[in-house]
Amino acid sequence: MVKSFYIHIPFCNNICSYCDFAKVYYNKNLVDKYLTALEKEIEKVYQNEVLDTIYIGGGTPSSLSLNETKRLFKILKKLKKSKRLEYTIEANFDSITSEKLDLYKENGINRISFGLESTSPKHLKFLNRSIDLTKVRNIINYTKSIGINNINVDLIYALENESIKDLSKDLDFILSLDITHISTYSLIIEEHTKLYLDNVKNISEDKDFEMYEFIKDKLKKNGFNHYEISNFSKDGYESRHNLSYWNNLEYYGTGVGASSYIKDKRYTNTKSLTKYLEKSFIKEEEILTLDDKCIYEIILGLRKIKGIDKNEFSKKYNSTIYEKFDIMDLLDKKLLCEDERYLFIPEDKLYLENEILLSFIGGSSSGKE
Amino acid sequence: MKQENIRNFCIIAHIDHGKSTLADRILEKTHALEKREMKDQLLDSMDIERERGITIKLNAVELTYQFQGEKYYLNLIDTPGHVDFSYEVSRSMAASDGALLVVDASQGIEAQSLANLYLALDNNLTIIPVINKIDLPNADIAKVTKELENLGFSKEDIVYTSAKTGEGVDTLLEKIIKVIPAPKGDLNKPLKALIFDSIYDPYKGIITSIRVFDGQIKTKDIITMMHTDASYEVLSLSINTPHEKEVSVLNAGQVGYLYASIKTIDDVFIGDTITLKENPTEKALQGYKKITPTVYSGIYPIDSSKFEDLREALEKLKLNDAALTFDPETSTALGFGFRCGFLGLLHMEIIKERLEREFNIDIIATSPSVIYKVKLTNGKEIEVDSPNKMPDKVKISKTLEPYVKMSIFTPKEYIGPIMELCQNKRGSFLNMDYLDEKCVTLNYELPLSEIVYDFFDKIKSFSKGYASFDYEVTGYKESDLVKMDILLNKEVIDALSLIVHKSFAYNRGKAIVSKLKEIIPRQMFEVPIQASIGSKVIARSNIKAMRKNVLAKCYGGDVTRKKKLLEKQKAGKKRMKMLGSVEVPSEAFLSILSSDEKW
Structure with missing residues (x-):
């Protein structure tokens, strides 16, 4: 039963140097056509399920004008919302206004995720972003004043020439905003981004590690729970929408470049806006076998600090996690731990997640049949 | 075909003196090939040969040339130039009556020019000295002529050529006819033919190259290999022009290919004499000098299930490379493999490459050793x-x-x-x-x-x-020799052990340890690398533990991509070998050879 819904808004007023999501410069004419196509896609895929979480991401959803945002919410009226709905929109401090925030509130938005990424002018320039910190503080205060208290701020670290001191300043600023959720991402230089074309190199593995440990330490000391590799929240403010991904639950994804997981298939929409506007939405389909589903459960579930619920696993896949995977070696090496209910990567080995996942993939050390 | 119109000859030279290019030009002059069919170094049929510019396997080709109203049949038997392959040079010589000694006009006589010349004289071949590359701006013809004179050749006997421009090639062909003796076999005697090469063809099986000395061989003849005493029916005979041409008979003096549906590789022994079962010759030809391996190395399949494939591949390679030896051996680190003997390092590298390219087996070769x-x-x-x-x-x-x-x-x-x-x-x-x-x-x-x-x-x-x-x-x-062990994570990796002179042990140990540190990627835990003699550690270093290793980004729900990324990374690990608890790339085993030691 699908309970989560993602909507992608690809428009941006500004293109960040690291971004490899489906995005285009804001263009009034295109927005209009895009919303029409989006409405069609939603009509086509949505089967009237009652939704627990809705997430409007991008791109920059706040780049839409007031009228365009109104039209978007009108389209989303068709979605059936449960009483405990978590309704998130992403926003950017450049394009957000108090009027837009009011409009969000009127339409039921109860969580906002702001892209801050950095506070230092030098690093913002590197990311091709600009931010006025006073404005940031005012917007956050206004958001809270109209009753939207569940607020996330994104931070990107491991930037060229970034010091622990720089990172510490960023975190101090974010903590001073007194918000409920912080996402921290170590910079990945993706192909087809400006950074890649500029031949920017990653910082050293050791530095990246040091920064990760610093973030974990500092945020925990300030009352945040580390609940997923890159995510921290105050008690009870975990992102329920993102948890639906990590719990390997089904979700709709609509809009250009979005992905969905429905029944036995994972879909990836086209990244081409032209194709999307021509209403050929889906680019790829992956039909999932039981084994594929189990692998996804591992790839996603081990991102959570709590880990994978072994009972849930048995219920979902009709066999225990031990029957599906040979994990004894990983347990012996303390790369995995378990308690009565959960299987998890211990806190001090989290930084090795990728390597640990590799032992579940294909080849000799993976899946028993 | 009259025997007096046949000339069997080979070309000998130092590496890079233009032997294969000269062979190309001879092919062109004798119209064996249309111009459009020419590709450089045509006789070098293996990819590796053309890429490295050296001739590894010999090749025989029959050419025709009109001279003074007579048609002559010239059998050109190509030879390799590298020091590791003097063994194969001697095979070509055993099938020839004469040799062209090719010397680069700018380089002059070199090590292998001399070594091959002496080998040819030992084989009683008539030698034609050829100064090649006379078109080069830095050619020093007078100097090289003098060098040849010092070796006992007279100035009049020397032929001057440019394989590149074709200059002098006609003179050379005439000289071959005039100087190199025709074969002196007796057509009426019982068959006596020398196996001087054999190859494995994936479609036909084993094909042998033969030189008929006496008598004749025909299709459907029942032949006997005198050394192995195996008998077969001749299924077909052919010559290489260099297009394969089937013939029904090969007479005394001729060179050609024999196909007899030979099942067992062991039945073919290069240097063996073929005769007729019903009417055998009395005495076998003298097999040429047998050369034994000087360098040994362990060869292991990365995927241990490929052991039998590796055995088969080595058997097929041995077929025309009698100098290659192999015996099964076991390594704690690498599992089942073979201890292989080679003529030298180049020979070893070529065998390794052929195993990977022609037989598609990923292998690990351990550091080479001599026989102590x-x-x-x-x-x-x-x-x-x-x-x-x-x-x-x-x-x-x-x-x-x-x-x-x-x-x-x-x-x-x-x-x-x-x-x-x-x-x-x-x-x-x-x-x-x-x-x-x-x-x-x-x-x-x-x-x-x-x-x-x-x-x-x-x-x-x-x-x-x-x-x-x-x-x-x-x-x-x-x-004063000692065995040096290399330890990864405190375990001795037998496949990395080596024997060194005691006075060099310390430096070599240090160099190997630092090279391994460079090659082995970070692991999930810190890995100490040590070099030791007995229980004494003489060099050490650490591979740092892997640090940040997270696919951090996971929003938008695009997890299909993440799975693909993981699968790609996993595939990249296929060329790694688990040694104890450490993942080691296959190159590590040979790094021991190329460590940047000063000496």
């Missing part, structure tokens, strides 16, 4: 071709290693660095000869194990590529 002799305290003597066969120190009374007599040809300005190199390779100076006022021959006695290591690269770099060398194993000498 060890005298035990109980009076016995054993041979050790692998570090892991080295007995315990307390049981050894003395160790001996093979020495070579090495001749190095070099322009005199490089004498200094080359002598220093030889000194540092534990060489002892024998003498020095001036070939002319610019070139010298340095003679040294050196341990073979030092040449196996990196001698070739070093001598080339010290002489800007000008020096060349040749060597022959002369015997064994006592030497």
Whole structure:
């Protein structure tokens, strides 16, 4: 039963140097056509399920004008919302206004995720972003004043020439905003981004590690729970929408470049806006076998600090996690731990997640049949 | 075809003196090929040969040439030039009556020109000296002519060619007809033919190259291999023009290919004599000099389930490469594999490449070793071709290693660095000869194990590529040798062990440890690398533990991509071998050879 819904808004007023999501410069004419196509896609895929979480991401959803945002919410009226709905929109401090925030509130938005990424002018320039910190503080205060208290701020670290001191300043600023959720991402230089074309190199593995440990330490000391590799929240403010991904639950994804997981298939929409506007939405389909589903459960579930619920696993896949995977070696090496209910990567080995996942993939050390 | 109109000859030269290009030009002049069919170095049919510009496997081709109203049949038998392959050169010679000694007009006589010349004289071949590359701006024809005269050739006998422009090639062809003797076989005697090569063809099976000395061979004849005593029916005969052309008979004097549906590789012995079962010849031909391997290395499949495939591949390679030997061996680290014997390092590299390219088997080759002799305290003597066969120190009374007599040809300005190199390779100076006022021959006695290591690269770099060398194993000498072990994560990796001279152990240990540190990627835990002799650690380093290793980004729900990324990374690990708990890339095993030691 699908309970989560993602909507992608690809428009941006500004293109960040690291971004490899489906995005285009804001263009009034295109927005209009895009919303029409989006409405069609939603009509086509949505089967009237009652939704627990809705997430409007991008791109920059706040780049839409007031009228365009109104039209978007009108389209989303068709979605059936449960009483405990978590309704998130992403926003950017450049394009957000108090009027837009009011409009969000009127339409039921109860969580906002702001892209801050950095506070230092030098690093913002590197990311091709600009931010006025006073404005940031005012917007956050206004958001809270109209009753939207569940607020996330994104931070990107491991930037060229970034010091622990720089990172510490960023975190101090974010903590001073007194918000409920912080996402921290170590910079990945993706192909087809400006950074890649500029031949920017990653910082050293050791530095990246040091920064990760610093973030974990500092945020925990300030009352945040580390609940997923890159995510921290105050008690009870975990992102329920993102948890639906990590719990390997089904979700709709609509809009250009979005992905969905429905029944036995994972879909990836086209990244081409032209194709999307021509209403050929889906680019790829992956039909999932039981084994594929189990692998996804591992790839996603081990991102959570709590880990994978072994009972849930048995219920979902009709066999225990031990029957599906040979994990004894990983347990012996303390790369995995378990308690009565959960299987998890211990806190001090989290930084090795990728390597640990590799032992579940294909080849000799993976899946028993 | 009259026997007096046949000429069987080979071409001998130092590497890079233009042997294969000259063969191409001869093919073109005799109209064996249309111009459009010509690709460079046509006789070198293997990819590796063309890429490396060297001839590995010999090849025979029959050409026709009109001279003074008569049609002549010229059988050109190609030979390799590298020092590792003098064995194959001797095979070509056994099938020939004459040889073209090709010398580069700018380089002059070099190590292998001489070595091959002496080999040809030993085989009673008629030699035509050829100065090639006369078109080069730096050609010094007078000097090279003088060098040849010093070797006893008369000026009138020398042919001057440019394989590149074709100049002199017609003169050369005429000279071949005039000077090289026609075969003197007796057509009426019982069949006597020499197997001088064989190859494995994936469609036809085993094909052998033969030279008929007496009598004739026809399809449907029942033949016997005199050495192995195996009998077969001749299914087909062919000659290479260089297009394959089937013939019904090969007469005394001719060279061609024989296909007889031979099932067992062991039945074909290169150097063996073929005769007719019903009417055999009395005496077999004298097989040519057999050459034994000097370098040994362990070859293991990365995927241990490919062991049998590897065996089959080695058997097929051995078919036309009798110098290759292999015996099964086991390694704690690498599992089941083969201890293989090679003529030299280049030979080893070529076999490795052929295994990977032609047979598609990913392999690990361990560091090469020579054959050591060890005298035990109980009076016995054993041979050790692998570090892991080295007995315990307390049981050894003395160790001996093979020495070579090495001749190095070099322009005199490089004498200094080359002598220093030889000194540092534990060489002892024998003498020095001036070939002319610019070139010298340095003679040294050196341990073979030092040449196996990196001698070739070093001598080339010290002489800007000008020096060349040749060597022959002369015997064994006592030497202070020790077995050095390499430990990863405190476990001895048997496949990385090596035997070194005690005085070099410390430096080599240090170099290997630092090279391994560079090659082995970070692991999930810190891995100590150590080099030790017995229980004494002589060098150590650490591979740092892997640090941040997270696919951090996971929003938008695009997890399909993440799975693909993980699958791609996993596939990248296929060329890694688990040694104990450490993942080691296959290159690590040979890194021991190329560690950046000063000497």
